[in-house]
Amino acid sequence: MRTQVAIIGAGPAGMLLSHLLALGGVESVILETRSRQYVESRVRAGILETSTVELLKSVGLGERLEQRGDPHRGIYLRWPGERHHMDFVDLVGRKVWIYGQTEVQRDLGRAREAAGQEIHHEVTEVALHELQTDRPHVTFTDSDRRAQRLDADVVAGCDGSFGPSRAAVPDAVRSTWERTYPYSWLGILADVAPSTDELIYAWHPDGFALHSMRSDTVSRLYLQVPNGTDLADWPDERIWAALAARLGHGADGWQLTAGPITDRGVLPMRSFVMTPMRHGRLFLAGDAAHIVPPTGAKGLNLAVADVALLARALHSLLCDRDPRLAETYSDDALRRVWRCTHFSWWMTTMLHTSTDPFDTQLQLSQLRWVTTSTAGATGLAENYAGLPLGL
Ligand code: RFL
Ligand code: PHB
Numbered sequence: 001m002r003t004q005v006a007i008i009g010a011g012p013a014g015m016l017l018s019h020l021l022a023l024g025g026v027e028s029v030i031l032e033t034r035s036r037q038y039v040e041s042r043v044r045a046g047i048l049e050t051s052t053v054e055l056l057k058s059v060g061l062g063e064r065l066e067q068r069g070d071p072h073r074g075i076y077l078r079w080p081g082e083r084h085h086m087d088f089v090d091l092v093g094r095k096v097w098i099y100g101q102t103e104v105q106r107d108l109g110r111a112r113e114a115a116g117q118e119i120h121h122e123v124t125e126v127a128l129h130e131l132q133t134d135r136p137h138v139t140f141t142d143s144d145r146r147a148q149r150l151d152a153d154v155v156a157g158c159d160g161s162f163g164p165s166r167a168a169v170p171d172a173v174r175s176t177w178e179r180t181y182p183y184s185w186l187g188i189l190a191d192v193a194p195s196t197d198e199l200i201y202a203w204h205p206d207g208f209a210l211h212s213m214r215s216d217t218v219s220r221l222y223l224q225v226p227n228g229t230d231l232a233d234w235p236d237e238r239i240w241a242a243l244a245a246r247l248g249h250g251a252d253g254w255q256l257t258a259g260p261i262t263d264r265g266v267l268p269m270r271s272f273v274m275t276p277m278r279h280g281r282l283f284l285a286g287d288a289a290h291i292v293p294p295t296g297a298k299g300l301n302l303a304v305a306d307v308a309l310l311a312r313a314l315h316s317l318l319c320d321r322d323p324r325l326a327e328t329y330s331d332d333a334l335r336r337v338w339r340c341t342h343f344s345w346w347m348t349t350m351l352h353t354s355t356d357p358f359d360t361q362l363q364l365s366q367l368r369w370v371t372t373s374t375a376g377a378t379g380l381a382e383n384y385a386g387l388p389l390g391l
Helices: 012-023 036-041 050-058 063-068 088-092 101-114 236-247 299-319 324-351 357-372 374-385
Strands: 005-008 028-031 047-049 070-072 074-079 082-087 096-098 118-120 124-129 137-141 147-151 154-157 175-190 200-202 209-213 219-226 261-275 282-284
Touching: 005 012, 005 137, 012 028, 012 101, 012 299, 036 101, 047 050, 047 299, 050 063, 050 096, 050 299, 063 101, 074 088, 074 357, 082 088, 082 357, 082 374, 088 374, 154 299, 200 236, 200 324, 209 236, 219 236, 236 261, 261 324, 282 299, 299 324, 324 357, 324 374, 357 374
Parallel strands: 005 028, 005 154, 028 118, 074 200, 154 282
Antiparallel strands: 047 096, 070 096, 074 082, 124 137, 137 147, 175 219, 175 261, 200 209, 209 219
16 A cells, blocks of 8 residues: 555544645545544544634534534633633633534544545554655554554654653654653533533642533543542542532532533643654654643643644645745644643643642632732733644
8 A cells, every 4th residue: 555644543643634735635544453433432632722613614624513512711720719700702812612522523524534534544563664765664563453554644643641752762862751640530421411601720729629520411521630540449429529529519609510420530640742743754743742731721722733744744745846844743743732731730730639739829819829920820821721823
């Protein structure tokens, strides 16, 4: 098999890249270890920045997003005795949208299917070769257990945090930066109308809690829990009681309504960046190159921002024989990556309860500052609602 761009991974980064490349007349083939059904039903991100929404709309992926996406003006920040609304529209003129990653993934799946995109699902043994030549190739075993070889001009590593692309960059030329956190999130999806109109981020001595949502009838909620938490120790009643206490049920008449839990999981928190995001003819995008803790709602948006840059760079490289954007891709993408890495770390360390009493006082001081100072609030709003693409 031969194509222009071999894309590894059919998550949002890989699927959107194939879509943008096709619009510019560049061919690609996607390889994915999971089934389409699995990829489209993974419950993950929920918040899209303005620039993500604008990009999706501008490339014909906005129809369901416009019908079902729920624009929010901002978020609530809460801690015992305090409740503040941060209005991003007033502060920086930008909104955010509630639109699940599952929906984005379905929109991409339908669009690529309609365009006849070649996607090999349920492949195994994906390996990257000859990345430093202009004839790289990828070998894999297809779903019928046949060994295959895909030749390409370029390989795009969009295979998330556990894929083989990142590891294909030799240790001698790569640098990694990492921070692990002493806590995880226990996340639930529940068949109950959200108890809030916009997201609530809550600091509480027992630990952080977040009230998010997917629709008028489905809520998404998270609790800070220690690393290594076993879901078996968290029956439904314990989850709802902890959420009620941390989110402030009963304070100023606010009530949290519980409901049947339909999905649950524990996810560790990690910050990770690998540089450069390019090695020869291999280009990394999304979680394959960087991971942020979810507190800033940045992971999916950052994957989209990488891919917007990468599609343009590959178009110039392959259609105009102009390598300049491909050469600067890593540095260009990393500016936003580090901004989002800092913001996600900052939101995480401001909101997750620490055992150090000094840290606790700093957190409360920071919360008071961002909720009472226009300068502080604007900084949070600008980062959360997201910078325009290209910055
Ligand atoms: P993905 O989505 O992980 O896709 C990578 C794909 O590669 C496949 N793969 C392989 N394919 C071929 N060969 C191999 N050897 C392969 N190994 C793996 C995988 O099966 C998969 O299909 O990475 P991508 O495309 O870079 O997208 C990144 C986003 O998925 C991620 O950053 C976000 O979900 C992060 N995130 C959030 N981001 C936001 O912007 N806003 C949010 O509100 C938000 N909330 C979240 C989140 C992530 C979460 N979890 C579970 C990690 C909430 C959660 C709970
Ligand atoms: C979500 O809705 O899943 C969500 C929202 C905001 C975050 C993280 C996750 O910061």
